Amino acid sequence: MENYKAVSNEDYGIILEVLGGRQNEYAEIVRKYEGRVRGYCLTLLSDPAQAEDAAQEIFIKAYQRLDQYRAESAFSTWLYRITANHCLDLLRKRSRHKTESWDALLEKEGEKAETLLGAAPDDEDKLEQKDMIQKLLACLPEKSRTILVLREIHGLSYQELAETLECSLDAVKARLKRARHELQKNADTFPARESSKESEAHHEA
Amino acid sequence: MKHEEIREKISEFHDPELPERERLEIADHLKSCPDCRKRLERWENVRAEFAKAPAPEPSEFFVRGVMNRIARLEEVPPEPEPWFLPFLRWLVPATGYAFAVFLIFIAILHQEPVVDTETLLLAHVPENAQWSFSRETPKISNLFVIKEQS
Numbered sequence: 242m243e244n245y246k247a248v249s250n251e252d253y254g255i256i257l258e259v260l261g262g263r264q265n266e267y268a269e270i271v272r273k274y275e276g277r278v279r280g281y282c283l284t285l286l287s288d289p290a291q292a293e294d295a296a297q298e299i300f301i302k303a304y305q306r307l308d309q310y311r312a313e314s315a316f317s318t319w320l321y322r323i324t325a326n327h328c329l330d331l332l333r334k335r336s337r338h339k340t341e342s343w344d345a346l347l348e349k350e351g352e353k354a355e356t357l358l359g360a361a362p363d364d365e366d367k368l369e370q371k372d373m374i375q376k377l378l379a380c381l382p383e384k385s386r387t388i389l390v391l392r393e394i395h396g397l398s399y400q401e402l403a404e405t406l407e408c409s410l411d412a413v414k415a416r417l418k419r420a421r422h423e424l425q426k427n428a429d430t431f432p433a434r435e436s437s438k439e440s441e442a443h444h445e446a
Numbered sequence: 447m448k449h450e451e452i453r454e455k456i457s458e459f460h461d462p463e464l465p466e467r468e469r470l471e472i473a474d475h476l477k478s479c480p481d482c483r484k485r486l487e488r489w490e491n492v493r494a495e496f497a498k499a500p501a502p503e504p505s506e507f508f509v510r511g512v513m514n515r516i517a518r519l520e521e522v523p524p525e526p527e528p529w530f531l532p533f534l535r536w537l538v539p540a541t542g543y544a545f546a547v548f549l550i551f552i553a554i555l556h557q558e559p560v561v562d563t564e565t566l567l568l569a570h571v572p573e574n575a576q577w578s579f580s581r582e583t584p585k586i587s588n589l590f591v592i593k594e595q596s
Binding site (some may be wrong): 246257264265267268270271276277279280283284293296300301304305389390393394398399418421422424425427429432 | 456492501503504506508511512515
């Protein structure tokens with residue numbers, strides 16, 4: 242992550258200009274954060290077209306609420322909060338229409354998933370593994386998915402997570418632990434390829 | 447920590463927020479536990495994929511799209527319509543309907559029958575005249591005769 246305060250101050254200068262009537266300066270903000278916002282939406286929503294639309298909506302929302310930003314936290318954290326909430330809303334709406342349970346996925350693609358998660362991927366497996374990771378994520382509850390993506394992909398600190406998700410540090414730790422546990426449990430559903438015998442021998446010993 | 451406790455903490459092994467003491471303890475356990483090593487390996491595979499999550503290429507097209515939408519939001523809204531315009535929308539047709547109803551009323555009021563049958567058949571018949579009914583249609587000339595007699 243960039244230097245927290247430096248980013249905040251630099252962005253705040255631009256924001257003041259935008260609020261002062263120079264709307265075109267907002268393009269600098271969009272240019273700076275569009276990669277992260279679009280990446281977050283893409284990972285979480287797994288649909289490029291929907292992710293692009295969501296990212297646009299997020300920047301529009303941020304623009305409309307710009308006067309509510311109070312430089313108490315980094316602008317990126319404030320923007321992540323809008324992003325996380327927007328994506329969470331979309332996921333909830335989507336989950337009302339379509340949900341694929343982990344058991345259903347396991348039944349459908351169990352063998353492929355075992356191969357992909359059992360050992361380090363070679364180049365040919367990379368595309369399929371990416372797809373499988375997205376499916377593993379998609380089987381998690383929306384809140385778990387949100388915190389995992391923010392932490393594991395976007396590298397937000399616990400403090401930034403607390404500000405983004407508007408909860409305490411303890412709540413962040415508990416939610417992250419639960420999310421990782423759920424993800425690991427799903428990944429562990431598949432038997433290990435090489436070392437299962439080794440493991441059994443160890444426990445017998 | 448016991449095996450089960452460490453097993454639960456495997457996914458935190460690479461997290462910089464994990465206290466160093468616990469990391470060392472887990473690392474020590476991993477040396478002698480293939481089960482936890484396998485679990486860590488799986489977690490590292492998942493984590494490695496997270497790390498490779500593609501960051502979309504910078505897109506000036508995207509930036510322009512957002513800025514165009516903002517420009518449309520900022521456009522001056524059209525001037526509000528005059529206060530009397532909404533009234534005119536219903537006043538004009540209402541006046542038309544009222545005028546039409548007025549014309550119909552006047553027409554009914556001044557309606558005159560083309561032939562006053564009562565006057566023609568009854569008013570000029572002598573009081574002592576006898577009525578007779580016939581299926582035949584009376585001739586108009588006979589009717590005039592009756593009128594002259596009276």
